Amino acid sequence: MRYFLEIAYDGTNYHGWQAQPNALAVQAVLDDCLSKVLRQPISTTGSGRTDTGVHASQQFVHFDAVQALEVQQVVFRLNRILPDDIAALNLYQVSEEAHARFDAIARTYHYHITLTRNPFKRYYAWYHSRALDVQKMNEAAAILLKYEDFTTFSKVKGDTNHYRCTMYEAGWRQEGEELIFTIRANRFLRGMVRLVVGTLADVGKGKLTVKAFEQIIAGQDRSKASGAAPAEGLFLAKVEYPDQDA
Structure with a gap:
């Protein structure tokens, strides 16, 4: 069973x-x-x-x-x-045919950034000592929904057959001194979310414009993405299945 x-x-x-x-x-x-x-x-x-x-x-x-x-x-x-x-x-x-990986229709990740040094969040958030432009980061995040090929945000030595993902949601919200990024798609490439967050953070720091962020996605060149955000801020938050009540 x-x-x-x-x-x-x-x-x-x-x-x-x-x-x-x-x-x-x-x-x-x-x-x-x-x-x-x-x-x-x-x-x-x-x-x-x-x-x-x-x-x-x-x-x-x-x-x-x-x-x-x-x-x-x-x-x-x-x-x-x-x-x-x-x-x-x-x-x-x-059912005997049910499959935890292949039957999943959507996955949601949350990424946490803290704007204050907090020893209790050192394993659960990425600390930034200066403010980020959340509006610009959200403008850039919205561009993700326009694309399906995310070669730019894939690891070079990935084992995937293709780099297409259907993006349903991507955006930042601020709760006190914490920024939380929510991203939801049918599938994700290895390391994809951390590369997306790292590149969006460069938009928030003014190192990249929103237009440049879109050019990076469209160019499908992994070397143009920013460095990956640290692992500790990332949470797999939800996995969805057809007819799921949980």
Whole structure:
């Protein structure tokens, strides 16, 4: 029987989501804990990958179990043995064909910038010592919705077959001394959001004009994008599926 597990995690101490040799990853820890709780080997498939230091307030994975599960009991027992920086939120029985990655229709990321030095946000926001022009950053962010090819914001050695994404939302809002960027699309390229944020920040600092930002996108030249924003400010915030109530 196939199940979708909804989790959240603080990525500070992990080398990203995907299990890998000689490095601690969220997936490996989750698989190990699930295997212990269910007393069978469990291998999860995530809705997507997050890089080293990136967080998730909502991530979905699927896995197969040989027997029907008491979902509330599994969530309770799983949370008892998971480390404090990973939480099981909900468990859903789904069809055998359901796929956490391929069935997702949209993903939302949030990026946090703090304008004041705050020791309690050092792992969860990018600190900027000077103000950014939020209006210009939003003018530039709106341009993202006009394009589908985001080669400019892809890692050079990516493993994707194409660089097209359907963008649904992109914009900044200010809450006190914090700027929060929301970006929503059907899919994202590896490292894409951090490259977008880094380039938008250069617009906010006056290093790039809004027109130059659009030229960078249209040029499809990775070398023209700014440096990637730090990982600690990035959160995978929502993963959407057809007919999803969660």
